């Protein structure tokens with residue numbers, strides 16, 4: 068046990084900073100800082116810049132195109148990206164599909180899909196949830212019926228983040244109805260440009276919308292796009308959920324917002340300063356818990372149910388930070404000029420420039436305790452898998 | 457002690473509830489707040505006809521001479537239906553300021569017009585640097601030719617875009633955070649040098665930024681001694697939004713409970729999961745606690761002793777804030793993905809509850825005021 072802040076890490080941090088300074092356009096940086104809505108190009112252009120540098124897929128093995136970073140370097144990269152107000156990449160390709168293909172895909176599938184993920188040439192979305200299958204994901208009903216070399220897919224996916232931007236969808240479908248609900252699920256990689264795929268954006272009450280309903284009507288998907296065995300998709304799905312929960316729990320995002328809060332805080336309300344400090348301390352804990360639980364174990368690629376703990380605390384702290392930032396606006400939490408969050412708005416803001424974004428983010432971040440397996444479900448996992456209840 | 461409505465209060469309750477049922481389906485509300493004005497003149501005319509716009513004003517000035525309890529009855533219904541008309545800004549705040557500080561002549565001129573629906577008011581008291589501090593006033597008023605001219609800015613003035621007249625706090629003496637030296641003024645919307653930048657608020661209502669530049673204003677109440685009236689009006693607003701929040705939480709809890717009983721996952725209604733049962737119980741408790749404080753606030757808002765009134769309103773606001781936050785956040789959580797959507801009502805109730813918490817002093821502010829009194 069030792070704290071190890073190697074010179075190497077310091078040099079790495081400088082390298083990351085220099086890269087971001089050089090490649091991130093000022094207007095995109097300003098939009099992220101003020102919480103304005105980003106376009107697909109804002110996000111994807113940035114992803115491509117990161118890809119060019121070879122940094123898109125930090126948790127892939129070096130042999131597969133990963134940069135070969137230590138856990139603390141991965142951490143530094145994410146933290147510096149947030150602090151510099153770089154857009155968060157669409158995570159589904161690099162963080163989910165990639166690891167699943169590396170673990171379960173055929174050589175041919177890897178050759179077909181991994182290069183696009185590494186280069187950010189293809190953007191992915193995750194088609195798991197359905198209207199009647201949310202927390203009870205295994206009950207999903209989107210049907211895939213075999214027809215020669217193809218599956219014919221029919222069904223509805225919902226809450227699919229970035230489906231409107233995506234080229235491909237990583238979907239869970241039902242290939243068999245006869246046995247236990249976990250059996251009979253398969254993973255299909257679906258080209259979103261195939262006939263019969265319809266994407267309908269869904270508005271959120273925060274007005275920061277990026278999720279969709281995806282409808283599949285007689286979509287013909289080649290059998291060669293099935294990952295792993297037919298009916299064994301649940302194994303891949305669970306593997307992927309582990310990876311979804313093992314992100315860095317939003318530490319970088321929280322750090323960036325807390326820095327902003329500390330800047331805004333004029334110390335006139337000691338109680339408010341105390342709450343900022345309290346959240347800062349909780350964030351320190353989250354960082355060390357991450358390093359202790361995930362980074363340390365990564366060597367043997369075992370992401371256990373501890374990941375649920377990080378998801379719970381990470382999202383709770385994110386929500387606290389968003390709430391503080393909104394509260395810091397006082398009365399300026401009220402004005403909400405929706406156009407001010409979109410492209411091309413150049414009238415002066417009402418109140419501080421981050422006010423409208425702060426309120427929208429507070430509302431929107433209620434999602435964090437719902438998605439990726441709700442926090443109730445995460446607690447169920449710990450109760451069962453860790454505590455044996 | 458009597459917590460039951462009188463016969464008249466019961467009739468009022470039924471009539472405002474009927475209005476909400478008949479006019480404020482969620483879809484109708486959504487369409488209404490998306491219009492340019494954001495609320496309906498026809499509804500306003502109906503409010504006038506039914507006497508609701510004159511509830512707190514004395515009978516000799518065209519009002520019904522009723523107490524804080526009747527205002528509570530109306531505000532709770534406003535919360536139940538997420539009603540968008542500027543009742544709070546016109547009747548409770550603007551009208552409250554004229555009733556509290558105005559001369560007989562001013563009351564006679566303004567209050568009947570408000571009650572008849574012909575005059576809408578807004579109370580401009582907040583400033584950018586002030587946060588929730590009511591005596592942090594930088595707007596200047598200079599004596600000129602027997603009158604006053606006002607210069608400065610007011611922020612987040614509820615109901616500003618449609619107000620005919622504003623009640624504006626300004627400094628006639630002293631430094632920017634002094635308690636003395638604040639005076640209230642009536643300012644006409646057409647007055648020279650006044651500009652209003654209107655906008656929607658996060659809860660779908662309307663507010664605005666006011667800029668005054670040598671704008672003429674008529675003194676309302678005592679010169680240099682306006683702070684007590686400002687405090688009284690803001691306390692009236694607190695009592696009113698406490699009742700509104702109770703209405704919002706009532707509807708939101710009903711909606712969430714219904715969802716727990718009907719949404720199925722893992723082959724059973726999600727309301728069978730004990731963790732959700734207990735959450736819902738805590739939401740029920742939070743609503744009941746808020747109800748008690750809203751009733752207390754309604755019954756004590758007309759109290760003579762200003763310090764006792766202030767302490768009571770601070771206690772109410774703290775509880776309302778806590779309950780609103782918990783019920784709002786958890787109602788979204790228990791709905792899962794559907795709760796995050798714009799087409800589902802829960803998020804809109806949550807937004808209004810959140811904005812109530814962000815108005816008239818947050819918990820930190822009211823805990824400090826409570827401790828200091």
Ligand SMILES: Cc1cc2nc3c(=O)[nH]c(=O)nc-3n(C[C@H](O)[C@H](O)[C@H](O)COP(=O)(O)OP(=O)(O)OC[C@H]3O[C@@H](n4cnc5c(N)ncnc54)[C@H](O)[C@@H]3O)c2cc1C
Pocket residue numbers: 192193194195196198200201202203225226227228229278434437438439440441442443444447719721722726729731732789790791792793794796
């Ligand atoms: C912003 C956002 C983005 C999303 N992006 C994606 C995406 O890209 N791809 C995708 O596939 N899905 C996505 N989702 C869907 C997300 O995974 C689901 O919303 C989540 O799994 C919950 O399912 P549900 O919405 O159907 O809620 P439900 O499962 O109906 O849950 C409702 C409530 O019941 C609780 N509950 C349910 N079961 C239990 C239990 N056994 N014990 C205790 N409590 C329980 C839940 O915690 C919740 O509070 C996204 C969701 C959101 C909000």
Ligand SMILES: Cc1cc2nc3c(=O)[nH]c(=O)nc-3n(C[C@H](O)[C@H](O)[C@H](O)COP(=O)(O)OP(=O)(O)OC[C@H]3O[C@@H](n4cnc5c(N)ncnc54)[C@H](O)[C@@H]3O)c2cc1C
Pocket residue numbers: none
């Ligand atoms: C100071 C004191 C005075 C008391 N006086 C009296 C008295 O005058 N007369 C009398 O008859 N009894 C009395 N009791 C006993 C009291 O009623 C029991 O302690 C109580 O009912 C809990 O039972 P238990 O101690 O067997 O705990 P258990 O029932 O074994 O409970 C253990 C824990 O499990 C929880 N739990 C149990 N079942 C559930 C469930 N279905 N869902 C969720 N959680 C659950 C409990 O809340 C508790 O936290 C007294 C107890 C105390 C501590």
